[in-house]
Amino acid sequence: MRPINSVIQEVRSEAPLIRTFRLDRNLDPTPGQYVMVWIRGVDEIPMSFSGPDTITVQSVGEASAALFALGAGRTVGLRGPLGNGFVLRGKRVLLIGGGVGTAPLAFLGEQAKGAGYEVASLLGFRSRDDLIFQDRFEALGETIITTDDGSLGIQGRVASGLKELNLYDYDQIYLCGPEMMMWDIISRTREHAQKTQACINRYFKCAAGICGSCCLDPDGLRVCVEGPVIMADRLAESEFGRYRRGPTGSKGPCRG
């Protein structure tokens, strides 16, 4: 499959460094799946879906900056949807997200609510200026917000919101955010790891399961095709939260 040409329909600013791009086609993704977005002449980068036809992007490097330079009417190439997304289970679900990682969870929550699930959310941001998708989450059900600086909701990391919740009330927990935030949550909720699905990030090069750049120690799990959604009990026994490999393949610290 060659990249599918897609015209950007609309660009919306969500926060100072976060924008949502609405594309001219619905690739019928499952929340948690991703698409390789080709910014022609620059690079091809993996992006989570924040809706059936939207991606929500944080500007972090050259490629995302180049994408930010594209407005409505400009085009990108798309390869996807790729990977394994979240699987809805049970009746009551909890979404736990941090920063731009809340994007696929908003999409998941809307599908869940539409299918009759009871949805609650715990979301963390640096400050109230970084908050995204508050309306979308609040429309789903109970929403607890934390901010690092205390400018909104509970002051502290996302995990400081856990005390407001009884995790035994939920049949399934869905997690997405910066690696250290997810690691913090997984470490504090080990007894729930078997019902926690986490959408993680690794350096993807081929996004087809053959180059090996995203393989997770110690089992060599290919995150680009066997993930990016992985059960937390499996992550707890892996390199996740401890180290990650970069573009050269050498190990480095986990960001965030």
Place this chain on the structure above:
Amino acid sequence: MPSLSIHAGGLQLNNPILLAAGILGTTGASLCRAARAGAGGVVTKSVGSLPREGHPGPTIVHVDGGLLNAMGLPNPSYKDFQDEIDKARESKVPVIASIFGSFAAEFAQIARSLKADAFELNLSCPHAEKYGSELGRYPDLVESVTGAVKAASNVPVWVKLTPNTADIVELGLAAQRGGADAIVAINTLKAMAIDIETGYPILGNRFGGLSGPAIKPVAVRCVYELAGRLEIPVIGVGGVSTWEDAVEMIMAGASAVQVGTALLRGYGVFEEITTGLSRYLERKSMTLEDLCGLAGKEKLQ
């Protein structure tokens, strides 16, 4: 079931189906997974003397009958790779370290510094400036690089050749003169794809290498020509996806076969191919040795 165990290119292998270079070979864990899935040996991602991030994306394009790639030799450098090899060697199958450089002494330095069961010299990557086929298309350079690595190491040295040349046998003979223990043929065919919506070449590097079923007939021809002229074993690679492909490659003269792009289907390909090969030998009452080079004239007469 007939034994698939063989001695090829200086290595004892449980079966002749190996993981090709550049496929799931960045980490020791993924190499171990290939071994657990049934690979008779594994070749690592190519490592050089300096860390490289590789080319910008897209790094792959699916095309009819195969895959185009231009990864750009991303690697952490040999200085940061021994741990991955050591981890891979825990799998107990031979681990062949693929190495690249831009001159003989650079290859030799890497070979001196790494411990592996064998080396495979990447003289054939078609899309990295100053490396791979930019050296590997000159017989005198193939010979001198091979000789330098042989002098620097005491394990088998395999030389992987490029098909992007008028006469691959000339390159094979050069590697043999340099002391190679085996030839690996072929690397990818230099190729490109263009996005017709905009005119942009799709690969970030513009050019890449074509692999997959589309190149198998080229690989079979190269292996046949090489096996007919060389004294050293030839390891066949290029578009092998099924056990039938492996049989064909071995009949062309391959002592062992490497599998790469077929891993798009997952790790199950190793067992599919070895099981099919084993059943074929049983049905034909043949050994691997009988099969090897059967298409060559002498055996058919």
